Amino acid sequence: MDEMHKGRRLMMRALLLPVLSLVLLLDIPQAVAFEGDYVWEARFKASLARARSGHQVKDQYVVGDMYLRGRGTAKNSAKALYWFLLAAKKGHRKAAYKAGYLYLYSNGLSPGASPKQAFPWMRQAALAGYAPAQYELGRLFFSGKIIKRNEPQALKWLGRARAANYAPARKAFDQMVKRMVKTQTAFTDRNRAAK
Numbered sequence: 001m002d003e004m005h006k007g008r009r010l011m012m013r014a015l016l017l018p019v020l021s022l023v024l025l026l027d028i029p030q031a032v033a034f035e036g037d038y039v040w041e042a043r044f045k046a047s048l049a050r051a052r053s054g055h056q057v058k059d060q061y062v063v064g065d066m067y068l069r070g071r072g073t074a075k076n077s078a079k080a081l082y083w084f085l086l087a088a089k090k091g092h093r094k095a096a097y098k099a100g101y102l103y104l105y106s107n108g109l110s111p112g113a114s115p116k117q118a119f120p121w122m123r124q125a126a127l128a129g130y131a132p133a134q135y136e137l138g139r140l141f142f143s144g145k146i147i148k149r150n151e152p153q154a155l156k157w158l159g160r161a162r163a164a165n166y167a168p169a170r171k172a173f174d175q176m177v178k179r180m181v182k183t184q185t186a187f188t189d190r191n192r193a194a195k
Contacts, residue, residue, distance in 0.1 A: 060090075119140060119146060138173075
């Protein structure tokens, strides 16, 4: 039995080595990826043409998203931000959120870009009812890093995102409420002890 298995393994190796060499020479995985890239490139070009016309806010958002993800084009955060801002200025809430998100977390923006620029875009998207933006805005108010710390505002925005069933907001809201109750209890206990 062992001799039979060894013989099969040797035969498989003998057959697979030339095939593997051929695959590596032809670079088949790139050829397969090219087929998918071709579809994304066509979508990107069509969306870019419509977005440049300025009439289709949705296409401006789609082009920004394609630049952000590298679908149909090379990844480029600065170009993604440009298209997101165009759409956000016309009221597209997801574009406003992604513009704010890029200002907060992207390293690939121009040297003048600052996380402080995220606040108005996050606020616009949050006011439009976009739950991920409400969550991020709550986090911004809670952290106090780019805007003044404001726990009631943080609780308000996290609560709105929680009410919209945005999962990360549920946990953050609950943790914040527990923290505030604990702080309030400790404060009350200190005042009672002082009297």
